[in-house]
Amino acid sequence: MSLVLTHAKYQILEIVRIPIAVIGNVFFPSAIMLFFVVPFTGDDPVAATFATGSMVTFAVMSTCLFSYGIGVAEDRAQPWDPYLRTLPAGPWPRMGGRICAGLVMIGIALVPVLIIAALFTEATVSPLGLLLGLGALAVAALPFTFLGLLIGYTLPSKAAIAVAQVVFFPLAFGGGLLTNPQQSPAFIEIIAPYLPTRGAVELVWAAVADFTPQVTSLISLAVWTAAAGALAAWAFRRDEGRRFS
Template identity: 55%
Template sequence: MSLALVHTRYQLTQLVRIPVAILGAAFFPAASLVFFVVPNTRDNPAGATLATASMVVFAVMISNLFGHGTGVAEDRSRPWDPYTRTLPIGPAVQFLSRIFTGIVMMMVSLVPVVIIAALFTPATLSFGAFVLAIGTVLLVSLPFTMMGLAIGYSMSTKAALAIVQLIFLPLAFGGGLMSTPGDEPGFIQTIAPYVPTRGAVELMWAVVGDHQVNPTSVVSLAVWTVLFGSLAVLAYRRDEGRRFH
């Protein structure tokens, strides 16, 4: 654990030196909240709260897909990464440090969303629900963390960037993040329970509001988490075998 924290500090130091990376992760969710939520929920506290929860999941997805997907792919192209892979630390340290770094960056990207919702929407949340929401955020970030790692360890920087850009909007729309519960188009309601973003946002909706979770969505989220976790491990081992054996 101590080695993982050392590697986490190094990775965070790298990111702090590039502020645009932090700003980019926070921009899309904050902008979506400003343009789509703030003008349409002025007299609807419950709707504003659910919509803010949707934007939180949007921020979680973007932060982890770009942070791990493009971030890991870019790190693999630098001389420092091959050196660290020769150290006797094992893959657990590599994975844990990436996950810890992603959690910190994810929480930073959520700050503008929470501030905008608190100042410019009627969204309300008790302290207990807020604490529970933080724990839920950590839970629902797992599939997107694993997805990002799988992309980052299996593709070049340009390919990873292209894939992340291609999938993050379909995941958002397919999971119903851009609409309130029950107001999605018919085809979205059909496919949403099988998209990882839906299970994530339903758990968030249940925490912050009166929403009944669809069991299919939660089971699907768990399946996607295991699948992406397995793909991330396989991608790491394949990359290690190709480059260092």
């Protein structure tokens, strides 16, 4: 565990030494909250609560895809990474440290969204709902963490940036993260239940508000999580075998 925390410490230091990486991680969900959620739903407690749930899911997804996808790809391009992979401790302390650093980045992305919701909207949540919402976000983060790792371990850094963006925006829009339930365009309602973003945000909505998730969305979330996890494990073993065998 001490090795995991040591890796996490230095990975966090690497991130904060490039302030734009932290600013970019915070900017998009906070900007959407300020420019779209606050003016249009801020006075409606129900709509504001649903919109806040969407934005925290948005923040988790973007952090996982970009932090893991681009971060892993950039690390693989550095000579320090192959050296670390040859040490007797093995790759798992570094992987654990990466996950811990990602959790810190998720927390940094969530705080401004929650502050904006508390100060400028009528969104409400009970203490129990808040705890359940954080638990739902932990589950929601899994498929996007695995997708980020898959991108990072299969692509060079320049390609990883482009692919992460290509994956991120269709999942965000197609999953209905930018609309409240029952207010999405018809074509979004058709495709959304089959995307992991919809199952993720419905878990959050169910935790913080009076909402019943669709069975199709939850099954789809589970399938995406299992498939992305299997592919991420394959990509990790493939990268290890190609570069270190």
